[in-house]
Amino acid sequence: MGADTDTLLVSTRKGLFTVTGRGAGARITGASFVGDNVTLALADRRDGAWYAALDHGHFGTKLHRSDDRGATWTEIATPAYPPRPEGLDEKDMWGRQIPWSTKLVWALEPALDADGALWCGTLPGGLFRSDDRGGSWAIVDSLWHHPLRPKWSGGGADQPGIHSICVDPRDPRTVVVGVSTGGVWRTRDAGATWTAHCEGMTNTYSPPEQAGNPEYQDVHRIVQAPGRPEVFWVQHHCGAYRSGDDLASWQPLTIAPSSFGFCVAVHPTDADQAWFVPAQSDQKRTAHGRVVVARTRDGGQTFTQLTAGLPQEHAYDLVYRHAFDLAADGDQLAFGSTTGNLWVTDDQGDRWHTVSQTLPPIYAVRYV
Amino acid sequence: MAEVTFTPNLKRHVDCPTVEVEGATVAEVLARVFAANPRLRGYVVDDQGALRKHMVVFIDGQQIVDRDRLGDPVGPTSELYVMQALSGG
Numbered sequence: 001m002g003a004d005t006d007t008l009l010v011s012t013r014k015g016l017f018t019v020t021g022r023g024a025g026a027r028i029t030g031a032s033f034v035g036d037n038v039t040l041a042l043a044d045r046r047d048g049a050w051y052a053a054l055d056h057g058h059f060g061t062k063l064h065r066s067d068d069r070g071a072t073w074t075e076i077a078t079p080a081y082p083p084r085p086e087g088l089d090e091k092d093m094w095g096r097q098i099p100w101s102t103k104l105v106w107a108l109e110p111a112l113d114a115d116g117a118l119w120c121g122t123l124p125g126g127l128f129r130s131d132d133r134g135g136s137w138a139i140v141d142s143l144w145h146h147p148l149r150p151k152w153s154g155g156g157a158d159q160p161g162i163h164s165i166c167v168d169p170r171d172p173r174t175v176v177v178g179v180s181t182g183g184v185w186r187t188r189d190a191g192a193t194w195t196a197h198c199e200g201m202t203n204t205y206s207p208p209e210q211a212g213n214p215e216y217q218d219v220h221r222i223v224q225a226p227g228r229p230e231v232f233w234v235q236h237h238c239g240a241y242r243s244g245d246d247l248a249s250w251q252p253l254t255i256a257p258s259s260f261g262f263c264v265a266v267h268p269t270d271a272d273q274a275w276f277v278p279a280q281s282d283q284k285r286t287a288h289g290r291v292v293v294a295r296t297r298d299g300g301q302t303f304t305q306l307t308a309g310l311p312q313e314h315a316y317d318l319v320y321r322h323a324f325d326l327a328a329d330g331d332q333l334a335f336g337s338t339t340g341n342l343w344v345t346d347d348q349g350d351r352w353h354t355v356s357q358t359l360p361p362i363y364a365v366r367y368v
Numbered sequence: 369m370a371e372v373t374f375t376p377n378l379k380r381h382v383d384c385p386t387v388e389v390e391g392a393t394v395a396e397v398l399a400r401v402f403a404a405n406p407r408l409r410g411y412v413v414d415d416q417g418a419l420r421k422h423m424v425v426f427i428d429g430q431q432i433v434d435r436d437r438l439g440d441p442v443g444p445t446s447e448l449y450v451m452q453a454l455s456g457g
Contacts, residue, residue, distance in 0.1 A: 058422040058452040059381060059411040075382075075407065081415040101415035 001048040003328035007069075007368040008344070009041040009050065010336055011322075014360035016041055016052050018070055022332060023346035024353045032070050040322060042108040043368035046115065049133060050368075051076075053105035061105050061122075063134055078102060079120050079128035079137040093153045099124055104157070109165040112172035113190060119175065121162025125152050127177060129191065140191045143177075148196065151215040152182030155237070163321055166224035166232070176232070176247070178222035183214035184234070186247060200250035203238045220262045221321040225271030233274045233300075235264045235321070240276060242300045253300040257288050263324035265333065272299040275326070275349060277319040277335060291315045293335070293349050309352030310343060317341055322364035336362025370397050372448045374408075382408050394425055395438035397448060412450055413438075422453040 008019040008026070016038040018030030032038075033054060039061075040053040050066040052073065064073040081100040090098045107121030111129060120128040120137065127140040143149065152160035164178035173190040176197075183198045196214035206216050218237035225231035230246040239259040241250040253259065258278045267273035276294045291310040294303040311317075317337030324335040333349055336342040340359040343352045370391060374384040384405060391397035395417075402409040414420055419435040426432070426449040432440040442448065 056381065056411070058420060059378065060414065060420060062381075062410070078410055080410070084416055099414075099416075101418075 001045050003045055004043075004368040005327035005329045005332055007043075008325075008334050009043060009052075009364075009366045009368060010334075010342060010359065010362060011038040011041045011052070011364040011366075012336075012340070012360040012362050013037055016070070017359065019334070019342070019344070019355055023344060023351075026344045026353060026355045028356060030070055032066075032073060033064075038363070040105055040108055040364045041366050042110075043366060044110050044118075045368075046110060047133075051108055051118075051134065053108065055104060061102055063105060065134055076134035077130075077136050079105070079122055079126065079139070081126055082139060090150050092159070093151070096158075098150060099159065102126070103159055104161065106161040106163045107165045107177075109167060111175075112167045119165045119167070121165055121177060123154075123157055123161035124159030125149060125161060125179065125182065127162050127165075127191070142187075142192055143185065143194050146194055148215045149182070152179055153216075155181050155218055164219070164222045166222060168224065169226050169229050176222065176224060178219040178234070180220060181216065181218040181237075183217040184219055184222055184232075184247065197243075197247035198250070199248065200243075200252070201234075201236060201241060203236075205238070221264050223264055223266045223274075225266045227267065227269035228271035231266075231271040231299075233264045233266050235261050235276060240264070240300075242274075244299070251300075253296075253303075255294045255303050256305060257292060261319070262321040263319055263335070265324055265326040267326065268328055268330045270297075270330070273297050273330075273348075274300065275324070275333060276303075277324055279318055289314060289316070291317050291337075291341075291343075293333075293352075295349050306349040306352070308350065309345075309354070311341075315339075320363055322366075323362050325365045325367050327367040332367070334365045334367070336365050338362070369444070370442050370446045370448055372397060372401055372450065374450045375452050377452060378408075378411055378450070382411055384408050391442055393438060393442055394427070394432055394434075394440050394448070397442050398438060420452075424451050424453070425449070426451065 010017040015034040016032040020029045037055045042051040066073045084100040103123040111117035116133040118130045128137040166176040168174035176186045198214035201217045202211045220235045232243040234241040240253040261279045265275045290312040293306040317339045334344045338361045342355040369388040373386040389400040
């Protein structure tokens with residue numbers, strides 16, 4: 001199957017939309033689940049399957065799969081937590097019992113060590129694996145029962161969640177996950193054991209002696225550079241970071257107009273090229289009155305503000321962590337906002353093109 | 369046998385016609401309903417089997433009390449309604 005860089009899946013509050021075409025020629029050409037809350041989508045490049053996560057609110061989160069590029073969908077299994085042990089007293093930092101029930105599907109990635117296998121990250125913090133294309137799921141016990149896991153906490157949501165899953169191109173049994181709030185974790189044995197990797201990260205919302213604790217790091221998004229897999233980029237609640245030593249340490253980055261935001265993307269072959277979408281600040285979660293994408297081509301030493309084609313006055317768009325994606329060709333990017341604006345570029349961000357200004361709030365974009 | 373009717377809003381997502389099943393508690397009644405219609409389960413209860421946060425069950429016009437274990441008694445000719453709150457936009 002492989003990548004189809006001219007097709008984009010756009011998950012929104014009111015449906016899943018398909019965009020086809022490049023740059024100025026990109027158009028919305030399909031819609032699924034119109035009226036329903038689609039929170040995430042994945043196109044599996046191995047077998048061509050599309051997956052969509054829906055959040056029905058009262059009726060819970062559900063997963064669907066399409067084997068005909070969105071023409072028809074079939075509901076598949078939703079990751080479900082194991083029975084909560086009788087009498088377990090496991091409270092979060094707010095004093096509430098931690099629920100053992102899927103609140104949201106927050107990450108979905110192919111598990112590259114087996115055909116049809118998938119990883120799924122959820123709120124309230126469980127990582128799941130399927131070996132049958134979502135027909136069934138099993139929680140990764142080693143991470144769910146890790147002694148630091150109950151210390152993970154919610155921030156914007158009531159519960160913590162796994163939002164990023166990076167399968168190492170050098171060895172598919174090595175997987176890195178990002179947790180908000182709970183740091184960066186890696187397994188080298190397909191999920192049997194886990195280690196936190198947050199050296200150099202710091203937060204400003206904890207007492208100083210706890211500012212470096214891994215379980216308190218609010219990692220908003222982490223991506224791994226396919227072209228040089230020892231390089232990782234992170235957008236953190238309290239700044240942006242890069243690791244060039246395979247997670248041994250993190251170095252903070254300085255991004256204008258701000259280092260706050262939710263998303264980051266890295267070039268498929270050039271590990272020094274990355275893109276962020278700065279929001280104003282933790283305290284004011286909007287764009288800076290103008291929409292800006294920040295790009296580095298020197299490993300984060302310097303950033304260029306990309307604004308051509310983007311609104312530069314009275315724009316208050318916020319871009320969520322999954323609403324920014326880079327195509328496998330390394331030239332096309334797409335991002336969507338809470339205001340329902342969708343932009344694409346086919347020249348790495350030098351010039352942006354508006355696909356729509358009237359979509360529902362956008363939660364995720366993903367190239368096929 | 370108890371008669372179980374589901375909110376029309378649920379029928380948009382999963383087929384769930386009114387059914388008649390036996391059971392002395394809400395848990396027993398719903399277990400039989402879900403055995404015949406497995407996909408319906410996750411729409412009504414959470415992973416631990418508790419009634420979802422914004423779902424509600426009425427037995428003969430009375431809202432159930434035990435939302436976690438669904439232990440409220442059901443009579444041999446009871447009418448159950450599985451409903452949900454209305455919210456959002």
